[in-house]
Amino acid sequence: MNEPILTGEGLYKLIPQRPPIVMVDSFFEADAESATTGLTILPNNIFCLDGQLQEPGLIEHVAQSAAAFAGYAPYTRGESPKLGFIGEVKKFKIMRLPEVNEQLVTTLKVLGEAAGVTLISAQTNAGEETVATCQMKIFIKE
Amino acid sequence: MLIKDYYTIEGTSHTGDNTHIFHIRLNPECTVYQGHFPGEPVSPGVCNIQMLKELAEQVAGKRLFMSNLNLCRLTTLVTPQAHPTMSATLTLDEKDGTYKLRATLGKDEEIYLEMKAELN
Numbered sequence: 488m489n490e491p492i493l494t495g496e497g498l499y500k501l502i503p504q505r506p507p508i509v510m511v512d513s514f515f516e517a518d519a520e521s522a523t524t525g526l527t528i529l530p531n532n533i534f535c536l537d538g539q540l541q542e543p544g545l546i547e548h549v550a551q552s553a554a555a556f557a558g559y560a561p562y563t564r565g566e567s568p569k570l571g572f573i574g575e576v577k578k579f580k581i582m583r584l585p586e587v588n589e590q591l592v593t594t595l596k597v598l599g600e601a602a603g604v605t606l607i608s609a610q611t612n613a614g615e616e617t618v619a620t621c622q623m624k625i626f627i628k629e
Numbered sequence: 630m631l632i633k634d635y636y637t638i639e640g641t642s643h644t645g646d647n648t649h650i651f652h653i654r655l656n657p658e659c660t661v662y663q664g665h666f667p668g669e670p671v672s673p674g675v676c677n678i679q680m681l682k683e684l685a686e687q688v689a690g691k692r693l694f695m696s697n698l699n700l701c702r703l704t705t706l707v708t709p710q711a712h713p714t715m716s717a718t719l720t721l722d723e724k725d726g727t728y729k730l731r732a733t734l735g736k737d738e739e740i741y742l743e744m745k746a747e748l749n
Binding site: 504 | 676699701703
């Protein structure tokens with residue numbers, strides 16, 4: 488894996504979410520149709536319970552990964568991130584809940600785009616192991 | 630409750646075989662709104678999904694793991710100011726330890742969120 492393009496509070500240039508609900512801490516790479524993001528699960532994460540990241544935390548991580556991806560092109564043009572909202576989540580399969588201190592790496596692929604709606608597929612890994620896969624529709628508020 | 634003070638249950642009712650209705654009030658003081666979004670509070674869709682999962686756990690009487698969120702449509706942008714109260718309607722069917730959940734969140738005739746999931 489290459490060094491991330493942005494880390495930590497650097498992600499605030501790509502997403503409008505702020506603590507306590509920031510669920511991406513690394514933006515590794517992006518081209519027109521795909522992106523790779525990351526999150527190390529800290530013990531104080533708002534979605535952690537009994538040492539594990541709970542289901543909504545995984546879903547929000549993917550949603551914010553998509554928001555960061557949507558924010559990357561405006562960022563390269565010097566613009567602020569736009570608000571993005573989940574419109575639909577489909578086939579969000581969770582193999583296991585990740586543990587505190589594991590690093591999630593999520594690969595997104597754009598499946599289609601129309602009228603402010605982006606359809607993406609995502610795969611989230613912890614190490615070599617896939618922990619979640621899904622499809623998601625994201626609306627970007629202009 | 631995973632997200633502390635996100636909501637309160639103001640009442641419940643039970644209709645038919647497996648259908649449970651919960652009357653919900655969102656708490657605009659919940660800390661999640663400090664970041665979602667600063668100065669523009671919007672209820673995170675995933676917090677509403679989590680709320681429906683917790684209500685399903687209450688119906689099932691045990692902790693559940695959501696292995697598959699088959700489909701979730703979020704059709705209304707929910708804010709604690711514009712949408713302080715709402716109803717959650719859940720249908721939960723259990724077979725061989727796997728629960729199939731169908732749930733909607735809304736008020737009167739308007740649906741804010743609908744989802745289908747498998748939990749175990």
